[in-house]
Amino acid sequence: MRIDASVITPYPTFAYSVLDRYIDGDIIIDKSSALIGTSSGIYAVMGDETNDDFAPMLMHEFKRREMLNQRFTLFSSSERWDRRINELLGAKLQRMPRYSFTFNEHRFMQSQRAGIPDGFRLNRTNKESLEVNREFDAAYIRKYWGSVERFADKGFGFFVTEHDVFAGECVSIFSSEQYAEIDIVTNPLFRGKGVAQCVAEAFILECLERQITPRWDCGLHNTASIRLAQKLHFAAPETYSLYVRK
Template sequence: MVELKSSEFNNIIQVLDNERVHCTFAYAVVEGKQPGRIYSDNNIKPTCCLIVCKSGKYLVAGDTNNASFNEFLSDYLYDRENHSNYFDLYSSSQKWILKLDELLADNAAKLSRQLFQWNHSSLPSIANFSEMLPEGFELKRMDADLFVKYSKEIDSSYINLWGYPNNFVSNGFGFCIMKDNEFVSICNTYYVRQGFAEIDIITKEQFRKQGFALITCSEFIKHSVNNNIKPIWDCDDGNERSKALAEKLGFQSVEDYQMHWWHENKSFVESYLKKFNYQIN
């Protein structure tokens, strides 16, 4: 098994395209927009691969019958030193879902997710959401300073996602609502690839159910449309709040799929599964 050099990342595109991989993060690594590593059976003409995004999202794709690759994959996944405290493992096909069921057994939870794409005809309905912004609140585009503030105060994983602030400013984008120089609601590019941007939205608890998420997300969508970027929404199938927000913004569900999730804290996994109504054995 080989780890590809960054100059060889493009060699994996055909494997992803052949199986119509939808994972934005995988292409983000391949295109060099966000940090990650790629392992494959061959650096010139690969038939299967493991793409590892530094943030903890992984994708396995290609041939499921390569014994040496499957052995490598099993060793990699079971080696605790390869991961932080969790990994999200996505698959390019149902064959890989079944193969990973065998490899991981009950060592990882299997989650159901929905992929949404935005309907361009919804633009008129979201065009004026920013006018709902109450007095005393300010809508801003995320810059390097706000990225640093966000990474320190809200989500430290953004350091692994983007590496450094200027990379986010150059390859990503986002919008936030501020009050008294503090975050209220933030909508950022979680992952990006050429022509696509996956949405990450968070609103502080005391400001929820007041329309702030609609405002930040609508700005994100309008910026995407103006720059020929397709916004992508992806969430757990049991996250009714996220699905409802997506639909209000004009997103339509286009795919249901499964993925495997490992976390070192088993009680955290159980709590998550209960929250989103998974049957726990």
């Protein structure tokens, strides 16, 4: 199976990150099926779910991570794969349905920006800020990117402060030549003040400047994330399945 990141149906951003060598990972291929995984233990399965020669490879990778008590998170690419995963690993994995949104660039560019709330300051994430960030610190970056230096080269993020207090922040948890996926958090003390929309708008504009597409995924019941996505003109959510170790 030859994987061409430019033509395949959109899969999770981290799969493209591995294919484009933005981050370290593994690509396991057998005939018409493939498993793409990050070094942090996040995987995407794709291709022919009926490939019986591929099933042992998937099982082996899961058992290897399980024996080491390491993370194993698996993204399914279709309902057919959902059924196959349940057959192979249903006793070991728990399904978590999620939304993947599509960004409407035209509507975003035509819309009114929320901008920076009065009294706040918008900052770009850098090596120095990662040492003091509340959520997206250097340990977080090393977990998903492998190193701060790699993130500084290929990733990006923004944070908002009020009198040097972190009010909200976002980063590209994964990036590739085509996409950047947002991870975003707001300090509970500053919710309802437009902080999340401010950093998210900055993230989107940075994506457009880099000529890549912003990606927004969240859990089915994360109403706050869904509302914010809609404000930013992410629409037409498609449901997919994520599996985590029980």
